[in-house]
Amino acid sequence: MGTEVSVYLWSDDSESGRAALEAVFQEAERIDRLMSTYKDDSEISEINRKAATAPLLVGDELYELIRRSLEISVLTEGAFDITYESVGQHFDFRDRQRPDDATIALELENIDYRYLRMDDDARTVNFAQEGVRINLGGIAKGYVVERGIEIIRDSGLSNAIVTAGGDSRLLGDKRGRPWMVGIRDPREDGKVAISVPLADEAVSTSGDYERFFDEDGIRYHHIIQPSTGISAKSVHSATVFGPDAVTTDALSTSVFVMGVDKGLRMIAGLPDYESIVIDAEGRVFFSSGLEQPAVPPSE
Numbered sequence: 001m002g003t004e005v006s007v008y009l010w011s012d013d014s015e016s017g018r019a020a021l022e023a024v025f026q027e028a029e030r031i032d033r034l035m036s037t038y039k040d041d042s043e044i045s046e047i048n049r050k051a052a053t054a055p056l057l058v059g060d061e062l063y064e065l066i067r068r069s070l071e072i073s074v075l076t077e078g079a080f081d082i083t084y085e086s087v088g089q090h091f092d093f094r095d096r097q098r099p100d101d102a103t104i105a106l107e108l109e110n111i112d113y114r115y116l117r118m119d120d121d122a123r124t125v126n127f128a129q130e131g132v133r134i135n136l137g138g139i140a141k142g143y144v145v146e147r148g149i150e151i152i153r154d155s156g157l158s159n160a161i162v163t164a165g166g167d168s169r170l171l172g173d174k175r176g177r178p179w180m181v182g183i184r185d186p187r188e189d190g191k192v193a194i195s196v197p198l199a200d201e202a203v204s205t206s207g208d209y210e211r212f213f214d215e216d217g218i219r220y221h222h223i224i225q226p227s228t229g230i231s232a233k234s235v236h237s238a239t240v241f242g243p244d245a246v247t248t249d250a251l252s253t254s255v256f257v258m259g260v261d262k263g264l265r266m267i268a269g270l271p272d273y274e275s276i277v278i279d280a281e282g283r284v285f286f287s288s289g290l291e292q293p294a295v296p297p298s299e
Contacts (some may be wrong), residue, residue, distance in 0.1 A: 001036045001137055002211070005144065009152055010159045010175060022156040024148040024162060027125050027160040033149065034062060035140045038084065040276045047125055048085075048133045055117075055124035063123055067247060068117065069139055070102040073113035076254040076266060081226040085254035086110035087134035087222050093211040098220050104229040107131070111226050139223075142204060142249025147187040149245075166252070173199035184209075186236035186278055192285065194276060202245035203250040207237035225257050234259040241290075242273035251275075 005028045011017025034090070036042050041061050050056050058066070072080045088106040090099035115128040138200050140166040144277035148162035149169045154206040160171040161179060172178050178197035185191040196203070208231070225232040238255035251273060257265030260277050267275045267287045274290040 001032055001140060001144075001164075002038060002140060003038070005162070005164045007152075007163075008161050009146060009157055009171075010155055015158070016155065018299065020152050020157060022143050023151050026148050027069060027151055028144050028164070031140065031144050035057075035065070035136050035143075036070060036135075037089075037135050038056040042265070044134065050140055052127040052130045052132060055112060055119060055122065055126040058123060059124050060123065063125070065116070065136060065139065065143060065246075066125060066134070067226070069117060069136065069250065070104035070113055070116060070118070071249040072139070072247075073256065074104060076225055076258065078113060079257040079263075080114045080250050080254040081111060081113045082114055082136060082138070082241050083111045083115060083132055084151070084226050084229075085133040086131060087229040088135055088222070089133055090221075090226075091222065093213055093220075093222065096213040096215070098215075099229075108262065110227045111229065138179040138206075138253040139246060139250045141165050142202070142245040142247070143169045143170075146202070146245040166207065166210060167202075167245055167249050168201045168204070170198055170200055173290075174222050183237065183278075187282070196241070196276075200240065201241055202243060203241050205239040206256040208232075208256075209236070211266070216263040223253060232257045232259075233280060235263075235277055237278045238263065239276045240267065240273055242270075248273070 007021055007024050034043050067080045087104055090103055115124040115132045143163040144164045145167050146169055149171045152160045156174045159175050162169050178199045180195050181198050181203050182192035183194045185193040186207055206223055208219055208221040212219055221231045225230050230238040237257055238252050240252040242248045255275055260279050264287050267273055275287040277285045
């Protein structure tokens, strides 16, 4: 899905440790084959081609992740919306290409999570109109790291971290010490803005520095605001912590789109989740239940 997956784990037996590593990477590749819009033969690509024509039978795994996506859409009042792909498909950040205003206006008619119709009995997905497309990039990487940790835990290991892009899932601690998870400075590559001690937790960061290009002083990036069809601009990064990486992945995207005030109010209503947001002016905001972590000293 256009990102790198990394795994760190501790094992007293090198052979079983390497077997667990390989199993995690194989699982990541399997999920990629299922859910990547970059692959024409993936199941999600088939949905995008056929679901507007008739209800399409979908495998249980993908069906449930689409369902979870829609639940987050309802929770966030549409700030998280996998139909953003109707506009998102026209961006190419490597080639610095973006849709023109006419294309955005046309494709906005196809962005609405309520255009997804799901039949639980038949296990089918149907689009309400032609032109609707979906992309699970805002939730599937969280699913990858959550599944990776499940595999490692089932292997009998108790200390690991699996990361995919801005999403990480921690198993236990770092052998007696907390993991120090760094939130990068959105405008200084390689610099950490905030470090947070964590153990047995999921953490996801959505930032405007992941896939982007700058043009005439404007940053165009991959986090599309569903209501406008253009890159959300009120914050530079949004980080969410919680017990489940699938949810933190979707919520970090949601908070980024919603902005500081609305996003943190939404997080305040979720007792198991916390957030740190860096706004477009570089100011740092913390959700109400989170103690301010230490800021690394300047070198």
